Amino acid sequence: MKRRDFLKTSGAAIAGGALITSAGGFAASCAAHDGPSRDLGSTDVLVVGGGPAGVCAAIAAARCGAQTVIVEQGNCLGGMATRGLVAPFMTCYDTTGETMVIRGIFEEIVDRMVALGGAIHPSQVRAGSPFSAWITAGHDHLTPFDAETMKFVLDQMCDEAGVKVMYHSTLVDPIIKGNSVCGIRLLNREGICSLRAKVTIDATGDGDVAARAGVPCTYGNPELGKVQPATLFFHINNVDTPRLIKDVEAHLHEFRKVNGVSYRALHWRVEQAEAAGEWDIARKSVNIYRGVREDEWAVNCTRIANVDATSTESLSAAEKEGRRQVQEMMNFFHKYVPGCENATIKSSASTLGIRESRHVQGEYLLTVDDLLQGVVPEDSILCASNSVDVHGRNGANTTEYKTVENGRWYGLPFRSLIPLRRDGLIVAGRAISASSDAAGAVRVM
Structure with missing residues (x-):
C-alpha cells in the first residue's frame, strides 16, 4: 500500500512524530527489529x-x-x-x-x-517498641x-x-x-x-x-489461585512522635487477633474513620514503624489485592491504586491520629512492594x-x-502468622x-x- 493511500484510508493520527495505527495492514508489515545485538x-x-x-x-x-x-x-x-x-x-x-x-x-x-x-x-531494637510497630x-x-x-x-x-x-x-x-x-x-x-x-x-x-x-x-x-496482596510503602515525617506514642501505648491492651484479622496499632482510629465512611483500605490497623530520625515513620498499610507482578497492565493499575491509598491514609493521619496533624509525606515508594x-x-x-x-x-x-507471614489468603483483611x-x-x-x-x-x-x-x-x- 502506498503511503498516501494508507494515510488517506486509515485516518491515522500523527502526533509528535508518532504514527498511531490499528493492528493489521501497515502495522503488520512492520516486523520487529531482529537484527544483531551489541556485544x-x-x-x-x-x-x-x-x-x-x-x-x-x-x-x-x-x-x-x-x-x-x-x-x-x-x-x-x-x-x-x-x-x-x-x-x-x-x-x-x-x-x-x-x-x-x-x-x-x-x-x-x-x-x-x-x-x-x-x-x-x-541489637538496640527490641520487640514491642515503636521501632517494631509495637x-x-x-x-x-x-x-x-x-x-x-x-x-x-x-x-x-x-x-x-x-x-x-x-x-x-x-x-x-x-x-x-x-x-x-x-x-x-x-x-x-x-x-x-x-x-x-x-x-x-x-x-x-x-x-x-x-x-x-x-x-x-x-x-x-x-x-x-491467589497471590499475597501488594503494598506501596511510604514514609512520613514532621510527626509529633511523643504524642503518637502516647496514644498507641494507651491502647496496647486492645491489641488482639480475631478470625485472622489483626487489631494492632491505631485500630481504634481506623474504626473511627470507618464509621465516618473515610476508610476503605482492606486492613484494620496500621503497621507504623519509627524510623532512624525521631519525627520519621515507615507506614506499611496500603493493600492492593490480585496484583499480577508479571503483567504490565496489572502493575500499572496497582501503582495508581497504591498512590490513591497513600493519599487516603494521609487524610486519615491528619484527621484522626494524635501527633500526625501536621505530618507530611517524606517519600513514597517508586516501585510497588510485591509479596508473591x-x-x-x-x-x-x-x-x-x-x-x-x-x-x-x-x-x-x-x-x-x-x-x-501470609497476607490476605482467607479474606482481604486477614494475615496468617506462624513462628x-x-x-x-x-x-x-x-x-x-x-x-x-x-x-x-x-x-x-x-x-x-x-x-x-x-x-x-x-x-x-
Whole structure:
C-alpha cells in the first residue's frame, strides 16, 4: 500500500512524530527489529537484579575473585529496600533473641549505615517498641534504616569488591546454548545488547530469567489461585512522635487477633474513620514503624489485592491504586491520629512492594514444615528465624502468622536456588523454589 493511500484510508493520527495505527495492514508489515545485538563481551558471574539478594550475591562472587556484573533496571541498588522503601529489616536473630544468626555481608551493610547515622543496629531494637510497630511475635531485633544511606553504602561496597553495575538496563531474554543459560540480552540506552556469562543469577524477584528460559514455575498459591496482596510503602515525617506514642501505648491492651484479622496499632482510629465512611483500605490497623530520625515513620498499610507482578497492565493499575491509598491514609493521619496533624509525606515508594509472584521449581521445594520444625539441611547457605507471614489468603483483611515451633532457626538449602531443566542458572531472592506458605517467610528481608 502506498503511503498516501494508507494515510488517506486509515485516518491515522500523527502526533509528535508518532504514527498511531490499528493492528493489521501497515502495522503488520512492520516486523520487529531482529537484527544483531551489541556485544558487551562476557563475565564470570552475571546478576540480573540489584535488590538485596542480587547485591549480596554479586559482592560475594566478586570477593571470591569472579568477574561480576549486576544488571539493574532502576537507578540504584537495594530494590525493595530502597526503591520500594520497605523498612525496617525484619529480625536477623534467632527465636530467643539471644543470637544474631544473619551476619556476613548483611551485617557489614548495617554497620556501615550505622556509622553514617543511617541505621540503628538490631541489637538496640527490641520487640514491642515503636521501632517494631509495637508487635511482639517475630519482631525482635529489627533494623530501622534510611534508604538514601543504603543506596550509597551498596554502591560503595560494590565498587570496593570490583562489581560492575549497569543501571538503566532491562532484561530482554536469556541466551541459551543447548541446556545452559549463557547470559542475557538486555535493553539499555545503547539499544539491545548481549552479555554472556559462565553463571547467571536470577535475582529479579519474579523469576523472569528462569521463566523465559523455560524453567517450570508456579504462580502464587496454585491450590487457591491467589497471590499475597501488594503494598506501596511510604514514609512520613514532621510527626509529633511523643504524642503518637502516647496514644498507641494507651491502647496496647486492645491489641488482639480475631478470625485472622489483626487489631494492632491505631485500630481504634481506623474504626473511627470507618464509621465516618473515610476508610476503605482492606486492613484494620496500621503497621507504623519509627524510623532512624525521631519525627520519621515507615507506614506499611496500603493493600492492593490480585496484583499480577508479571503483567504490565496489572502493575500499572496497582501503582495508581497504591498512590490513591497513600493519599487516603494521609487524610486519615491528619484527621484522626494524635501527633500526625501536621505530618507530611517524606517519600513514597517508586516501585510497588510485591509479596508473591512466581515460584521457580528447583532441586528442592522448601516447605512450611521445614521452617516451622527448624530443619537445617546439610547444604544450607544461611540460617534464619523469620516467621511465616501470609497476607490476605482467607479474606482481604486477614494475615496468617506462624513462628518457628522447634529449634531456634531453620536453614535455607542451596538446592532451592538451583532451577530444574537449565544449567548455568541460579535463582536468588523471593522466587526461589519454595511453597507459597514457605515463601511467606523467605520473602522477608
